[in-house]
Amino acid sequence: MKLTELQTKEKRADLLRETVKAFTDRAEQHDANGTFPYENFQELKAIGYPALTLPEKHGGLGIPLTEMLQLQEIIGKADGSTALSIGWHMGIMKHLGENNIWSEDKFTVVARDVVVNGALLNNAATEPATGSPTRGGKPETFAKENDQGWIINGRKTFTTLAPILDYFIVSASIDGTDEVGNFLIKREYPGVSVDETWDSIAMRGTGSHDLVLENVQVAKDDLVERITPGKKKAAGWLLHIPACYLGIALAAQDYANQFARSYSPNSISGTISDLPNVKQKMGEMELAILESKHFLYSVARKWDEGDANIRQAMGPELGAVKLSVVNKAVNVVDLAMRIVGARSLSRQNPLQRYYRDVRAGLHNPPMDDMTIINLAGK
Numbered sequence: 001m002k003l004t005e006l007q008t009k010e011k012r013a014d015l016l017r018e019t020v021k022a023f024t025d026r027a028e029q030h031d032a033n034g035t036f037p038y039e040n041f042q043e044l045k046a047i048g049y050p051a052l053t054l055p056e057k058h059g060g061l062g063i064p065l066t067e068m069l070q071l072q073e074i075i076g077k078a079d080g081s082t083a084l085s086i087g088w089h090m091g092i093m094k095h096l097g098e099n100n101i102w103s104e105d106k107f108t109v110v111a112r113d114v115v116v117n118g119a120l121l122n123n124a125a126t127e128p129a130t131g132s133p134t135r136g137g138k139p140e141t142f143a144k145e146n147d148q149g150w151i152i153n154g155r156k157t158f159t160t161l162a163p164i165l166d167y168f169i170v171s172a173s174i175d176g177t178d179e180v181g182n183f184l185i186k187r188e189y190p191g192v193s194v195d196e197t198w199d200s201i202a203m204r205g206t207g208s209h210d211l212v213l214e215n216v217q218v219a220k221d222d223l224v225e226r227i228t229p230g231k232k233k234a235a236g237w238l239l240h241i242p243a244c245y246l247g248i249a250l251a252a253q254d255y256a257n258q259f260a261r262s263y264s265p266n267s268i269s270g271t272i273s274d275l276p277n278v279k280q281k282m283g284e285m286e287l288a289i290l291e292s293k294h295f296l297y298s299v300a301r302k303w304d305e306g307d308a309n310i311r312q313a314m315g316p317e318l319g320a321v322k323l324s325v326v327n328k329a330v331n332v333v334d335l336a337m338r339i340v341g342a343r344s345l346s347r348q349n350p351l352q353r354y355y356r357d358v359r360a361g362l363h364n365p366p367m368d369d370m371t372i373i374n375l376a377g378k
Helices: 009-033 038-046 065-078 080-099 104-117 236-262 276-305 308-312 315-345 350-363 368-376
Strands: 121-124 142-146 149-159 167-174 180-186 192-195 209-219 223-227
Touching: 009 038, 009 065, 009 080, 009 350, 038 080, 065 080, 065 236, 065 276, 080 104, 080 121, 080 236, 080 350, 121 149, 149 167, 149 180, 167 209, 180 209, 236 276, 236 315, 236 350, 276 315, 315 350, 315 368
Parallel strands: 121 167, 142 167
Antiparallel strands: 142 149, 149 209, 167 180, 180 223, 192 209
């Protein structure tokens, strides 16, 4: 059964929940071994998940942002690495499909590949010298025009999904100008390689290796977008980031609550969930979850229902959601570990993985300091 064949969002959510059950068990193995969860993505492709955010005319369902985030939260609860990884593809396809950024012919070809083959794509923008592209550094990767199109050289870091991406959207400075362009590069192009550098202790299953480009020849129409320097437009699709970390927080909350309601040391009558100090922590977790859900989904609905003018005024608000939800998720995992105690630090305990993974959200865009500054100037 394909998600695109189901008529309601409830049925789509149910199928996804059933699909991701196996992700939870695999997460421990892939985290311990630093391996990439290929099977998770094969199973997501099997139900047509990568095509869901495509416009209907291109074979998708054009689901609203709110539903996309709900589905991403489901995956995040099962495995944060898989959720964050696929979230980039889902959000980018939604953004491109809704805003007609590429030529119609180019987008149609890629969209067809996504629908038929489950092709995946992601941006490759971060570089060693420039750091996060949100800081405004100009790429040192450069594109030089020739008779056949463009020759591209450079190295990109943090290229999430690198082991299985079919397309890379590479930002590069255009040689001889002050312009920056986004170039669509297929994995099979000569000169494209992946340097397996990902050794993070968090989100180990994202395969966020370096992309290396050595004299890569692309066609003229592979320059899919010229980037205008200056203030970036508001991007609702980036809310896939807090949705992922909310999912991790929910997994930690479930584990801690189950532990508290079943653990009964011989020093007390009943379980530790009856103790006031544990009840306090359980309540604090629930409060943080409730606040996060209301904030995330109310802003997502505002985006879905808003026109272009409303959406473009939402930049500070979108950043505030990411900051608030991610920091609350970090706190929820911390509270869960306090409830469970020292055994939460065992390698066999999922809480130590949630702890490492959830902190990665602090380093996903937009950064907290930039968000606070933007809110001050609103």
